[in-house]
Amino acid sequence: xxxxxxxxxxxxxxxLTGGGMNAESNGKTVPNHPTGVDSHKKEKTKKLKKSKPKxxxxxxxxxxxxxxxxxxxxxxxxxxxxAPEFRFAKQFQLVAGEKKITLSxxxxxxxxxxxxxxxxxxxxxxxxxxESLFQWEINQLPVENSPKEHMTGxxxxxxxxxxxxxxxxxxxxxxxxxxxxxxxxxxxxxxxxRMKP
Numbered sequence: 001x002x003x004x005x006x007x008x009x010x011x012x013x014x015x016l017t018g019g020g021m022n023a024e025s026n027g028k029t030v031p032n033h034p035t036g037v038d039s040h041k042k043e044k045t046k047k048l049k050k051s052k053p054k055x056x057x058x059x060x061x062x063x064x065x066x067x068x069x070x071x072x073x074x075x076x077x078x079x080x081x082x083a084p085e086f087r088f089a090k091q092f093q094l095v096a097g098e099k100k101i102t103l104s105x106x107x108x109x110x111x112x113x114x115x116x117x118x119x120x121x122x123x124x125x126x127x128x129x130x131e132s133l134f135q136w137e138i139n140q141l142p143v144e145n146s147p148k149e150h151m152t153g154x155x156x157x158x159x160x161x162x163x164x165x166x167x168x169x170x171x172x173x174x175x176x177x178x179x180x181x182x183x184x185x186x187x188x189x190x191x192x193x194r195m196k197p
Contacts, residue, residue, distance in 0.1 A: 059134045061096070061127065061163075071096035071163045073133075075192045079174070080155035084111035092192055094121070094129070101126045103197050119197035129195060133161075136187045141168035159188060 063069050071094070078089035089108040095101070100120055107115040133139075138161050147156050160169040170185055177186050 059127070059130045061130060067098040068096040068101065069164045070098075071130075072161075073192065074158075074160045075189065077157040077174075077189075078155045081152070087111045090193070092195060094126075094192075094195065096126065103195055105195075105197075117197070121197060129191065130163075132191045133188060136184055136191070138168055138188050139163065139166050141170055141185075143167050143169045144171055147171055159185070159192065 061069055061071070073092075073094040075090065075092040079087050087108065087110065089106070091104075091106040093104045095104075101123070102118055103121050104118040105115050106113070138159075141161075150156070154173055156171050156173060158169060158171045161167065172182075172185065176182055177189070
C-alpha cells in the first residue's frame with residue numbers, strides 16, 4: 001500500500017514538473033532550458049527581426065474614389081554648426097495629393113545650394129518607394145516628441161510620415177546612424193536619400 005502511494009506521488013510530481021524533459025515530435029526527449037535562456041533567445045530573435053525588412057503585400061495608396069490617399073513624407077538632415085567647407089543640409093519632401101505626387105529636394109553641400117527642385121513623380125515609382133518604406137515598417141513607428149535637450153552645434157534631424165490617419169516621426173543626431181540597433185531607421189533614411197525624380 002505504501003509503495004503504491006509513493007509511485008502515485010512520483011507520477012504526479014513528474015507530470016506536474018514535466019520530469020525535466022520535453023518530448024519532441026520525433027520521439028526524442030531534450031532537457032528543459034532555464035527560463036532565462038529562452039527569454040534571452042526570444043529577445044535576441046526580436047532584435048534580429050527588426051534588422052530585416054518585412055515582406056508586405058501591396059500597400060493601399062488609393063482610396064475608394066480612385067484618388068491618392070493623402071500622404072506626406074519629410075526628411076530633414078543637416079551637419080549642424082561646422083566650418084563652411086563641411087556644412088551640408090538635405091531636405092526632402094514627398095507629397096501625394098488627390099491626383100498628383102510631388103518630390104521636392106533641397107541639398108546644400110559645402111555651404112552651397114546644389115539641388116533645389118520640385119518635380120512630379122510617376123505612380124509606379126511612388127508605389128515602389130512606398131512598398132520599400134513599408135517593408136521597413138515606417139508606418140509602425142511611433143510619433144516621437146521633439147528632443148528637450150539641445151546641445152550647441154548639434155543638429156536634430158528628423159523623418160516624419162503621414163498616410164491618411166497613420167503618423168510616425170523620429171528624431172536623431174548624425175551619430176545615431178552609426179549605431180547597430182539603428183538598422184530599421186537608417187534603412188528608411190537611405191530609401192528617402194535615394195529618391196530622385
